[in-house]
Amino acid sequence: MSKMPVKESFISYIARSIKEGLREVLTYNMGRVGLAILVFMVVMSIYSIIVLPGDFPAMWRYVTEPPWIYNPRSALPSWVEYLGFDVSETRTYTAIRPQESRVIINPDDLFRYAPEVERALGARRVALIGYLEVYRVEYNLDSRSYPQDIIVLFNVKASENVNLTNIRVIALLYVTRPDDVILKIGELSVSLNMLNYMKATHEYFSLPYISYYNLNLTLEEMKTYFNIAIFGKPITSREFESLRGTYQITLVLLYIGIDPREISRLIADRSLSVSVDIKVLGTSYGLLGTDIYGRDLFMGLLFGFPVALTIGFLVSLAIVAIGLTLGVISGYFGGRIDEIIQRAIDIIANIPLLPILILVGVAIQTQGWTGWPALSIIMIILVAFSWGGVAIISRSMALSIKSEPYIEAAKALGASTTRIIFRHIIPQIIPYAMAALVFGVPSAIIAEAGLSVLGIDHGLPTWGRLLADAQANRGVAYNMWWWVLPPGLLLGLFSFAFVALGFTLETIVEPRLRRR
């Protein structure tokens, strides 16, 4: 025999239907668009799973912890610059190399290699010896908007035999402005094991600055507007204007406590390494900016992709699976079981879902549940109250298929009830179920988003959650379009993809709707 017919299993039947359906979907423009968006969503989800850390939800929740506190707050997306927005850039100088690194035993050497120490506004001359490192980076400001802060992040690594507690570090931070005024903006003196990060402060330059420029400002005001003082020049005794030009940021590290030659040796043979990142926090950041806590909105949105797909597909799949099963049972067997299922549908159709969800949301919060468990409960409730529609249609389809002659033929062959249902009834309903599945996905997502906005917090950064956060910070969020629009647009795009796919599937399933 030339070809061996391979018996087709239920699974391969389904797989083949999906494949054929997909091919047909692609013949429609709507279908192509929908599918393209869906593929984009899937790619983003995979990317998200790869790049985001596993504990991202927790990280997102702690707004007063790194990494968010190292970001500018309420920063616009960086590309808005090209749209004509006047924003200052956020720059990160990662793992920079020191310009100077040497052992100094002569106190004057410090001033020779790091003249800022002596020349900064209001500097006092201190004599120190030890192992010196001087880092310098340049930042160009060409904007009316003041950068928010300058921070330095340290990452200390040492082999086990190095006792970090014995080594102290004195870290001094300076900024040399385009007008050649040097400000000391930070000082830290800690043992090496405590060296973590430092940020700009007004403390060291406020008083000399006020007298130098002859300003009418209080220390309190200087504290609040230290960034304006750093990046601006006074035009009156109280008013500032941003000072454009190149800023040089200088970090002076002086290792003391043990013999500086020893430190030099440790660093040379890599038993000790101190990696330095300097960040100038501007008013624009990354692809999608930050929220008022400095959280990277791109990361938040990225996390939303797999969650949206998961919520959408799980909920929709469960709705279709339950609706299909109960509908077919109801239609095929009839009688008592049919009666029970029909009444159940009546009941769930008449109980308003929203109040229940809100109650459940409150319960979840009082129980202190967060994350996936909390979300699962919301998903279960959504499913429990939404399978009725699919069940009603599956039932009527099962009723009509049941009276087809080929069902009677199968019975005459001795087919079991299970076989009749799985081999002869369900495959006929599958195309419809596919369309229902696809249509159901956006409903689930929109429901989740709605609940988030209503304040039911499951603690995961979903798109709905982002919108809810923006809404909770109403006063600012109304100006912060980059906080509100992207999640809103993504929700819309997501829904559009599935509605487009759903319509295409419906056209395929119901040939009367075909326009060609």
Add this chain to the structure above:
Amino acid sequence: MEPLLKVENLKVWFPIRKGFIGTLLGRAEYVRAVDGISFNIHEEETFCLVGESGCGKTTTARAIMMLIDWGDIKSGRVLVKPHEEVLTEISKIQPEAVINGVYVDLFKTRGYANKLMRREIQIIFQDPFGSINPRMRVYDVVEEPLVIHGIGGREERVEAVAKALTAVKLTPPEEFMYRYPHQLSGGQRQRVAIARTLVLNPKILLADEPVSMLDVSIRAEILQVLEELKKTRDMGIIFITHDIALARYICDKIAVMYLGKIVELADSDTIIEKPLHPYTRALMSAVPDVIPENRLVLRNVPIKGEVPSAVRIPAGCRFRPRCVAYDQNSWVQEYCMKEEPGLAEVEKGHYVACWIPIRRRV
């Protein structure tokens, strides 16, 4: 030689839903679709059930196929002589269903015994478009009975399917196996339906108007296939049709049904040439004449009125309201009014349920 199949006093009554009031009054009413019929079928015999629409032909077939709810079978039994190995198996698992050591009482079989007996009797339906699942390929359709009954490994099944397709002249089988029903003509589909019954090698094949939905030009092929099968496989065939002319062409015996009962039963030639029941005569006269010129001659159809409902079956002879012979023979009227005539053998092998031949004989 014992018959392959014995139907004894089979009654199928469907209860009528009467609504709330009727339920309260508690009077049970029934559609008496099949109202006490008996017949036998032998090997290599084609047995025809003939009658007009609604007389209970399909219901009879469905009862034999055990497709009717047990509760609707009012009385009677159907005995089938199965293959030896099936009989042995059933005597082991359900000895009470075995009658006289050769027959199995279908309505007594349950569970596995019931499933086994389904191998022995198979059915072809009227509608070749509806009786095959449109989403299954020919191979899957024809293989399904083997899957259901767990017969054979993959290779045996492929072989059995190919053999069955060849038997119904769908050759070469490889060409048809991968097709979907919509890629087949009506006649080809009906042949697939026949092939599907053949893989189980049944002893009895029911064919419920298997050609009435097919184009006249392809009817003969299907009938020929059935005829060949009967001979090569020692099957008994029950052929259901409302076309008595067709019945004569393919059947060995004909049973004429009227309102749930067999009113005449004999060899097909006997019935066609010498019909004794007024209803059979009426059916005969409705057949177009073999001689083309005569077809235009308006013939007197010896019947009156409409078929009464199977719910209110007339008292006495159930054909009486439509019987022309009743009007013409006043001597028989008292019998016809009072009592229903039973199926009596008025000549050798010729059974009639009408008082005229019965009484005349006496």
